[in-house]
Amino acid sequence: MLYVIIAAVTALALLDPDRLHGEPLILLGLVLGLLGWHLWFLSLHPQWPEQRLGPMAVYFAGLLGLSALLSTMHPAFLLLTAGAYPMAFVALPGRWAYVGVLLTGATLTGLLGGLPPEAATIGQTAGTSLVAGGIGWAIRRLESEAELRRQATEDLAGALVDLRTAAEEQDRLRTRMLDRERESAVTAERARMAGELHDTLAQGLAGITTQLEIAEELLGEEHPARRRIGSALGLARSSLVEARRSVNGLRPGPLAQAPLVEAVQAVLDEWQVRTGGAARLRITGEHEPADPAVERALLRATQESLANIERHAAATEVTVTLSYLGDLVAVDVVDDGVGFALDDLGSPSESGGHGLQAMRDRVEAVQGSLAVESRPGEGTMINATIPLRPGSATNGAGA
Incomplete structure (x- = not known):
């Protein structure tokens, strides 16, 4: 101006x-x-x-x-x-x-x-100065009021942001609490079902197996019923193995007492004690908390892989790698066993073969994928990759 x-x-x-x-x-x-x-x-x-x-x-x-x-x-x-x-x-x-x-x-x-x-001039300039000072005071007063209102508006906006943040944090805490309560309820129900299966189905199959073994010993080699009893005994033993696997799968297991890394290490230590083989665990990436259903699926995949290695691979060394890949988490189980041809991998039957399919179903239930690589004489690698936090519907299915 x-x-x-x-x-x-x-x-x-x-x-x-x-x-x-x-x-x-x-x-x-x-x-x-x-x-x-x-x-x-x-x-x-x-x-x-x-x-x-x-x-x-x-x-x-x-x-x-x-x-x-x-x-x-x-x-x-x-x-x-x-x-x-x-x-x-x-x-x-x-x-x-x-x-x-x-x-x-x-x-x-x-x-x-x-x-x-002159006196008149002094009076005029004094009046002008008084008016100018009054106008300036009024303008500054208005500016001060405007600044106070602006500051109050900013404080109110900040308070609203804090309230919104607190509400969001409260929602997250409430959701986490509900997830933990749901997880606890699911774990308790799974434990109850495992106990029921163990006390009824598994114990019954164990009793049937014992009776069939006694009957097989009492019959002579040429007795016509011996072959039938042998077939029934094999089927009962296979069913007992599957029943015990189901019981173990339903029980909370190591994850109830320890985080995923410690649980996997505990499973590896048990495998090493049972088989006498060498086993090591590797961790890559920055650790991120995963959904409980995801950790359970990864642990079960590791347990099933080690069980298959123990039964079929004749391996002397096993390496388990737990990898955190941003929004994904993966477990790789590699052994130096006899391996197999993927084309020879048949579908599950009454005599066995359910382990790999059960592992795949469990991983896919939490939006993951399972890959198997193997060649005769070159060992086997099993990879399970799962999102850290799959959808709620999938979580429920996986539980």
């Missing part, structure tokens, strides 16, 4: 040479100096006004002095001197603005009334 006033009064002065005191070039030089003064202190340093008393006091003194000097060269510049009233509130901080108003009024009094000034 001050640039417009300077340009207007300069044009008026140059167009009115009769009232111009001094050379036009000197006037233009003072105007350019005033423009540079204003440009440096205000336009190029916008952080100084109303904040830095020292620079702004120098600016205001220079503005008032140059304006008064120009006013002595042409009366049009009295308008520029009067413009120091609002500039006092623009530049000077706090109550120093009112000092600027008084200095502006005193300067105008001297320019208009001479020395000593």
